[in-house]
Amino acid sequence: xxxxxxxxxxxxxxxxxxxxxxxxxxxxxxxxxxxxxxxxxxxxxxxxxxxxxxxxxxxxxxxxxxxxxxxxxxxxxxxxxxxxxxxxxxxxxxxxxxxxxxxxxxxxxxxxxxxxxxxxxxxxxxxxxxxxxxxxxxxxxxxxxxxxxxxxxxxxxxxxxxxxxxxxxxxxxxxxxxxxxxxxxxxxxxxxxxxxxxxxxxxxxxxxxxxxxxxxxxxxxxxxxxxxxxxxxxxxxxxxxxxxxxxxxxxxxxxxxxxxxxxxxxxxxxxxxxxxxxxxxxxxxxxxxxxxxxxxxxxxxxxxxxxxxxxxxxxxxxxxxxxxxxxxxxxxxxxxxxxxxxxxxxxxxxxxxxxxxxxxxxxxxxxxxxxxxxxxxxxxxxxxxxxxxxxxxxxxxxxxxxxxxxxxxxxxxxxxxxxxxxxxxxxxxxxx
Amino acid sequence: xxxxxxxxxxxxxxxxxxxxxxxxxxxxxxxxxxxxxxxxxxxxxxxxxxxxxxxxxxxxxxxxxxxxxxxxxxxxxxxxxxxxxxxxxxxxxxxxxxxxxxxxxxxxxxxxxxxxxxxxxxxxxxxxxxxxxxxxxxxxxxxxxxxxxxxxxxxxxxxxxxxxxxxxxxxxxxxxxxxxxxxxxxxxxxxxxxxxxxxxxxxxxxxxxxxxxxxxxxxxxxxxxxxxxxxxxxxxxxxxxxxxxxxxxxxxxxxxxxxxxxxxxxxxxxxxxxxxxxxxxxxxxxxxxxxxxxxxxxxxxxxxxx
Numbered sequence: 001x002x003x004x005x006x007x008x009x010x011x012x013x014x015x016x017x018x019x020x021x022x023x024x025x026x027x028x029x030x031x032x033x034x035x036x037x038x039x040x041x042x043x044x045x046x047x048x049x050x051x052x053x054x055x056x057x058x059x060x061x062x063x064x065x066x067x068x069x070x071x072x073x074x075x076x077x078x079x080x081x082x083x084x085x086x087x088x089x090x091x092x093x094x095x096x097x098x099x100x101x102x103x104x105x106x107x108x109x110x111x112x113x114x115x116x117x118x119x120x121x122x123x124x125x126x127x128x129x130x131x132x133x134x135x136x137x138x139x140x141x142x143x144x145x146x147x148x149x150x151x152x153x154x155x156x157x158x159x160x161x162x163x164x165x166x167x168x169x170x171x172x173x174x175x176x177x178x179x180x181x182x183x184x185x186x187x188x189x190x191x192x193x194x195x196x197x198x199x200x201x202x203x204x205x206x207x208x209x210x211x212x213x214x215x216x217x218x219x220x221x222x223x224x225x226x227x228x229x230x231x232x233x234x235x236x237x238x239x240x241x242x243x244x245x246x247x248x249x250x251x252x253x254x255x256x257x258x259x260x261x262x263x264x265x266x267x268x269x270x271x272x273x274x275x276x277x278x279x280x281x282x283x284x285x286x287x288x289x290x291x292x293x294x295x296x297x298x299x300x301x302x303x304x305x306x307x308x309x310x311x312x313x314x315x316x317x318x319x320x321x322x323x324x325x326x327x328x329x330x331x332x333x334x335x336x337x338x339x340x341x342x343x344x345x346x347x348x349x350x351x352x353x354x355x356x357x358x359x360x361x362x363x364x365x366x367x368x369x370x371x372x373x374x375x376x377x378x379x380x381x382x383x384x385x386x387x388x389x390x391x392x393x394x395x396x397x398x399x400x401x402x403x404x405x406x407x408x409x410x411x412x413x414x415x416x417x418x419x420x421x422x423x424x425x426x427x428x429x430x431x432x
Numbered sequence: 433x434x435x436x437x438x439x440x441x442x443x444x445x446x447x448x449x450x451x452x453x454x455x456x457x458x459x460x461x462x463x464x465x466x467x468x469x470x471x472x473x474x475x476x477x478x479x480x481x482x483x484x485x486x487x488x489x490x491x492x493x494x495x496x497x498x499x500x501x502x503x504x505x506x507x508x509x510x511x512x513x514x515x516x517x518x519x520x521x522x523x524x525x526x527x528x529x530x531x532x533x534x535x536x537x538x539x540x541x542x543x544x545x546x547x548x549x550x551x552x553x554x555x556x557x558x559x560x561x562x563x564x565x566x567x568x569x570x571x572x573x574x575x576x577x578x579x580x581x582x583x584x585x586x587x588x589x590x591x592x593x594x595x596x597x598x599x600x601x602x603x604x605x606x607x608x609x610x611x612x613x614x615x616x617x618x619x620x621x622x623x624x625x626x627x628x629x630x631x632x633x634x635x636x637x638x639x640x641x642x643x644x645x646x647x648x649x650x651x652x653x654x655x656x657x658x659x660x661x662x663x664x665x666x667x668x669x670x671x672x673x674x675x676x677x678x679x680x681x682x683x684x685x686x687x688x689x690x691x692x693x694x695x696x697x698x699x700x701x702x703x704x705x706x707x708x709x710x711x712x713x714x715x716x717x718x719x720x721x722x723x724x725x726x727x728x729x730x731x732x733x734x735x736x737x738x
Contacts, residue, residue: 083702259574268576
């Protein structure tokens with residue numbers, strides 16, 4: 001097929017796009033010659049609860065440290081973060097810093113004008129990166145350059161209602177550690193009239209971090225080390241089948257994640273397996289209603305749990321040199337010891353520097369132990385796996401919409417659903 | 433003045449009508465510019481994009497001809513969404529015509545302060561932001577502790593997963609969408625009723641017609657053109673009216689049963705960045721409605737002749 005430059009479509013496309021862009025863009029020049037204004041596209045900013053207030057606290061602290069840099073935050077729905085960045089890029093106004101979810105990162109690195117952060121940082125790069133948990137840093141590295149640094153990272157955890165445990169005759173001090181024990185506990189809780197357990201696999205943000213966590217822990221995975229798609233392997237299918245059986249046996253409500261969250265916060269659900277990102281919000285809702293506790297993601301069978309991290313990385317799309325420098329200042333602050341400490345204490349994501357866990361955060365963790373089980377499980381954390389190519393996000397959405405949700409919530413056959421979806425994904429991304 | 437002289441005097445006028453000149457075009461120019469830039473240029477751009485494989489941000493686009501059409505027609509999701517768009521059109525038709533007409537006539541038949549209050553209350557759903565309404569419905573329809581299941585449970589009905597059960601999701605989206613459509617169209621019917629020829633109504637009453645006969649034989653015939661217009665608008669716009677509720681409440685699920693072509697186009701274009709496929713789908717929708725309009729016009733002309 002013949003390739004044509006999109007410039008050749010001027011004035012047709014330019015007329016349509018630029019008119020829209022002119023109407024929408026509102027980039028103001030810096031007020032002072034030495035100051036610079038950058039934009040920060042974030043799906044946490046402006047949201048209700050601790051994620052929104054925590055992000056504001058981070059930006060307020062950055063403003064104190066860097067009065068010469070003005071950050072204009074842009075609130076974007078989590079499912080639309082890549083869409084928004086690409087549309088803004090197409091309109092000629094890419095955001096300077098983007099909080100990009102890991103399920104969309106691979107496609108973002110292929111299709112957005114991402115800047116190499118190690119080049120922006122210059123000599124200070126090695127000192128800055130050393131000490132950050134290496135797995136997520138590697139996920140943001142391509143061809144020797146790092147384009148994304150981990151920002152708000154979590155791994156799935158089990159939130160549980162200690163009061164419901166006691167009502168069901170369970171010991172809240174001995175929470176379930178395996179999927180079999182989760183099933184046993186859910187059975188007891190259902191006996192009290194409440195809902196048993198809910199694995200938030202049909203993620204409204206269309207991320208498959210929990211799908212990957214279940215498959216990995218069951219000995220499978222969406223991809224193997226060689227990049228072959230293995231989501232329809234026997235082990236992967238078995239992992240999903242075990243979650244499905246919770247639904248079909250009446251131990252897990254077949255509802256959307258938001259509905260399950262609402263039920264958990266009102267004390268109608270015993271266990272919620274979900275990202276620690278919601279911890280702050282759930283904690284606020286539980287206060288005065290029931291005792292909220294957490295435990296680590298369960299293992300499947302005799303193998304240890306292998307949870308995959310969720311969350312987001314920071315990338316820079318700045319093309320202007322001054323804005324690139326300012327963007328790096330913001331990214332380096334958000335991924336500094338102080339940044340990670342604020343992220344952990346104000347929002348509930350994981351502190352990604354061991355020095356933070358052992359240092360200033362140690363006392364806080366003693367008083368706020370809900371994050372401790374996930375921090376202890378960081379060693380078992382698996383890197384997020386992306387399907388290859390520029391259609392990786394579409395492939396992830398296919399997996400979630402065509403297989404995971406119908407199987408887990410509506411009783412579709414796990415083997416045939418995962419096999420047909422895997423074949424569609426193979427065709428879509430061109431992988432074996 | 434002779435006939436010839438009269439014709440001669442009119443000739444320059446006729447000539448001016450045939451050639452409007454610069455002044456005429458200058459009057460038309462603003463409208464032509466607006467229509468050209470905001471309607472026909474995007475349509476033309478969409479047609480061009482439908483022939484390309486482009487992901488919105490890539491510096492180059494690949495010319496693929498009709499390959500986007502082939503891929504689109506082989507995609508089961510698009511066929512499903514197209515079929516469901518027709519379902520939305522059929523299901524919303526009574527809510528855009530019969531139901532608001534009935535409400536408007538009932539309020540018209542009993543004028544007074546109570547009627548004004550009821551009309552205002554019934555119009556409220558059309559004034560609230562669509563996304564806010566959808567979010568409120570999400571809470572009401574929560575299958576575990578939502579108000580709707582709470583109420584149905586009190587009368588002994590089983591709990592229903594309104595938005596998660598493929599059997600219920602589409603009817604629920606129709607009902608949620610209908611609340612706004614009914615409110616808005618009721619106001620349009622009320623406006624049409626206020627312009628009714630009261631003399632015919634009074635005459636019918638003097639002749640001893642019952643209330644039902646007045647409405648059936650006098651009022652409804654005068655509302656025929658309004659009813660046809662709102663019915664046609666409903667058929668054309670049903671998919672667009674339901675877009676917000678689909679996007680906020682179900683994202684096209686469960687199992688794609690609430691999807692429609694407009695939401696599918698949005699998913700293809702801004703979810704997957706399949707700009708060519710999204711543009712191809714848009715062109716198909718345009719062609720479908722253009723053909724439907726031509727067919728409707730042909731029927732109208734044939735009826736006019738007969």
